[in-house]
Amino acid sequence: MSTITRPAPAEPASEPAPGAALHRPAPPRRRRRSRIGVAAARTPFWVLTGGLAIVFLYPLIWAGVSSFAPLAGTNQTDGWGFGNYITLANYQAGIWTYIGNSLFVSILTVTLTLVTSLLGGYAFARFRFPGKNILFLATLAILMVPYASLLIPMYVLLNLVGLSNSLVGVALVLTMLQLPFSTFLMRVSFEAVPKELDEAAMVDGCSRFSALRRVLLPAVKPGLITVGLFAFLASWNDFLAPLILINDSDKMTLPLAISNLRGQVQGVVDYGATEAGVVVLALPCILLFLVLQRHYVRGFLSGAFKG
């Protein structure tokens, strides 16, 4: 288990390819068989791996292509075009309202998660205070308790404090759910930084806080990117919290709006607009993932999923 919990690398520039830390070097190729013989022996491998690539990529490519394709019963019946996206844009409060709601929830969740886990990770890694272990275990215990079990009381609780039907309430719930992963990861990130670094800063007259801001923050930046990426993916995509906590249709987040859109056109499902909605939902996630893939992989290397 020890290697799974290896500390997140503090210096991302040294990592070559995405996920490179994970693979083994390819074994030296055997030279015994002729080149044709090797190619023939490799055929099952190519069929298998090629098939796998198709299975995993086909649904995504199909969604992208078919969102522009003509389809009976949609706004895009003759020829290719943006008809489905027009339906989507004009749905109820308008797509921009829902994108705005989702962005609001995501940005608030990411910000709260980053601030909380940065300060919390620092406290857990560098301070000794009474109740530290209990607090850390309580934070990790969030993983043990089913999300759905907490949403019923959460609904009552947020009503009580005037955050019913509020996107702020949704963001608070999502921040809480991100906390075990992000606190663990930030603690590990801070622990990977040599203590001498902040001690030197404090000898030079920095306060604890300015040592954190000026010296440690750059060192744990990769960890923060990972935490932010996971928080964004989770909050942008979350379905259950807004489903339960949001009542007004103009406060719905994007996944909820698109799920509702399916059945709205006189009881007939508008598959084309649904597909366009899936593209709008998925595209930012896929692009972010491709750009930040090595930070995504770091989330796994840190051992934060150990539970």
Add this chain to the structure above:
Amino acid sequence: MSSNALKTRTPPVRRRMTQQRAEGWRGWLFASPTALIVVVLFIVPLVLVFQMSASDWPLLGGNQGVNVPENFVDAVNNRFFWNAVGFTLLYTVVTTVILLVLALGLALLVQESTRWKGFLRTAILIPSALGLASASLLFYVLYSPIAGPFSDLMADWGFTFLGTPEGALWSTVFLIVWRYAGFYMLLMMVGLQAVPEEVYEAARIDGASRWQTFRSVTIPLLKPTLAMTMVLCITGSLLAFEQFYILTKGGPDNSTITVVQLIYSVAFQGPNNLGVAAALSVIVLVALVVINIFQIRVFNDKEPT
């Protein structure tokens, strides 16, 4: 404060005590946002769900007084309760077995660093970036007999993906495997990475076949990873909601209602009974904790010392 700095400066005991206190105070200051969120948004709801499960608590009426054990009796006597439990368990077993076997196979397949395998790794991982709701909506269209790419095939061969209970189950399992295979593959790869190269070397020198190496070296050394992925996968599957809410809406013939869907519908779709929904939540919570403790026990017992 590190013990290092204390040793080098050796302050008098009084000063050291106040310093430690100031240190603890500052630690709490940095940890206070975490503590605030954990207490207000986790501990309080956790206590509240137990209180609600013991109270008569309609959706709009608020707390109407003690109602125990009626809530739990009502929860278990709900006409969908045992169906939901049975279906959720079946779904969990099927998903966990398929997903973990496949993830391990994929991890072994793509762990070498060649260009093609790097591409394959990325291809398998991309669906993990999608939300479960997005993936479910995508497959909702993909499986559709009207708009999906298989609609002609479905018409010719006369089958549907979501029309029968078995079809709905397997179609959902496929969606989940597609969405999560990369996630679990990555966890397996991290576990495989922890197996030292020398162990494989030794097995090779001893003349072990590939299968022998896999069975007697890889699997035992991978046990911690297998335990962790199993706990994660079982927990996730027992709490399945979005995929069924979006894809099947519990149908056909109420055959794909999961426990969390039952909680949702008791609370917000019809009965509007938060007390019974909380009772169901408590049952799920306790069951999950028991299952997880049991799993960890089993894996710890078997682990070689």
